[in-house]
Amino acid sequence: MLNIINKSPMTSVTLDTCLNTAAGGDILLIEDAVYAATKGNAAEARLRQAMDQFKIYVLMPDLEARGLGDRLIDGISPVDYGGFVDLTSNNKTCQSWL
Amino acid sequence: MPNIEVAGKSYETDEEGYLVNLADWNTDVANYMAQTENITMTDSHWEVVNFLREYFEEYQIAPAVRVLTKAIGKKLGAEKGNSEYLYGLFPYGPGKQACKIAGLPKPTGCI
Amino acid sequence: MSDAKKFMFVNRKAPYGTIYALESLEVVLITAAFDQDVSLAFLDDGVYQLKKGQQTKGIEIKNFSPAYRALEDYDVEKLYVEKEAMDARGLTEDDFLVPVTVLSRAEMGKLMEEQDVVLSF
Numbered sequence: 001m002l003n004i005i006n007k008s009p010m011t012s013v014t015l016d017t018c019l020n021t022a023a024g025g026d027i028l029l030i031e032d033a034v035y036a037a038t039k040g041n042a043a044e045a046r047l048r049q050a051m052d053q054f055k056i057y058v059l060m061p062d063l064e065a066r067g068l069g070d071r072l073i074d075g076i077s078p079v080d081y082g083g084f085v086d087l088t089s090n091n092k093t094c095q096s097w098l
Numbered sequence: 099m100p101n102i103e104v105a106g107k108s109y110e111t112d113e114e115g116y117l118v119n120l121a122d123w124n125t126d127v128a129n130y131m132a133q134t135e136n137i138t139m140t141d142s143h144w145e146v147v148n149f150l151r152e153y154f155e156e157y158q159i160a161p162a163v164r165v166l167t168k169a170i171g172k173k174l175g176a177e178k179g180n181s182e183y184l185y186g187l188f189p190y191g192p193g194k195q196a197c198k199i200a201g202l203p204k205p206t207g208c209i
Numbered sequence: 210m211s212d213a214k215k216f217m218f219v220n221r222k223a224p225y226g227t228i229y230a231l232e233s234l235e236v237v238l239i240t241a242a243f244d245q246d247v248s249l250a251f252l253d254d255g256v257y258q259l260k261k262g263q264q265t266k267g268i269e270i271k272n273f274s275p276a277y278r279a280l281e282d283y284d285v286e287k288l289y290v291e292k293e294a295m296d297a298r299g300l301t302e303d304d305f306l307v308p309v310t311v312l313s314r315a316e317m318g319k320l321m322e323e324q325d326v327v328l329s330f
Binding site: 156157158159161162164165168169 | 238241242271272273275276278279282283
């Protein structure tokens with residue numbers, strides 16, 4: 001399953017709940033969730049730990065828009081809009097966590 | 099909002115003719131609504147209308163036709179819990195017409 | 210029913226504070242009317258949607274919680290509550306207005322994987 005997250009980990013438990021509940025698969029961070037993919041943010045350790053269980057992607061246009069394109073945590077894969085589409089078509093199901 | 103006049107009193111309805119305030123409902127309004135749907139109310143009609151009002155009171159939703167049919171069958175017997183019987187009473191849809199006469203909103207999922 | 214898809218509605222928001230809970234319930238009722246295999250999951254604050262004894266007169270918002278009791282009529286009988294979310298809120302199964310199945314996070318995650326469509330609210 002592809003899990004899409006769009007909330008900052010500092011204002012919402014959505015990412016945490018996804019990491020705790022989902023059985024594995026892909027996670028794509030978009031919109032305000034891209035802050036989770038930046039070095040030194042409060043969710044970094046949690047996200048690094050989750051890399052064993054999930055493959056984590058970030059939507060680069062959203063990260064760049066926020067001035068953080070150069071702070072990406074190693075091990076998180078950057079994708080563009082085309083990559084976003086590939087992720088949705090390569091997974092059988094997709095959950096957009098709200 | 100369009101209003102309807104029944105027995106000298108004015109009632110608020112939506113653009114499809116459904117009563118806006120559930121509490122406004124009375125038998126005069128029901129008979130008026132039935133008339134606009136070309137239905138002459140009989141005991142059988144009232145049975146369904148009253149059933150719908152009780153259902154709404156209990157669950158706060160107007161049931162989909164399939165659910166209404168099943169629930170009527172359970173409560174009033176299999177000979178009434180089928181679409182043939184219900185459409186016989188309310189030819190343009192028991193959900194749509196009976197709910198309107200019962201003063202309920204249009205059923206959720208009703209197209 | 211053989212071509213029915215497995216739909217799961219994931220509810221994670223408390224009622225009344227936002228419109229999500231009510232919107233989810235309406236979509237559930239519509240989906241069920243089309244004879245699909247529907248299940249509901251309650252995570253995080255979503256578990257508050259099922260709390261017994263909601264009294265909304267004072268806030269002048271319609272109390273839609275009785276509608277969860279009508280789900281049975283719509284053949285929606287699979288309601289799952291995440292144990293960790295329930296425990297974290299000081300709730301037990303007795304607090305809910307309908308019978309539910311309590312699942313651990315891991316079991317919930319597995320169940321999500323088995324769905325054809327997952328809609329999050």
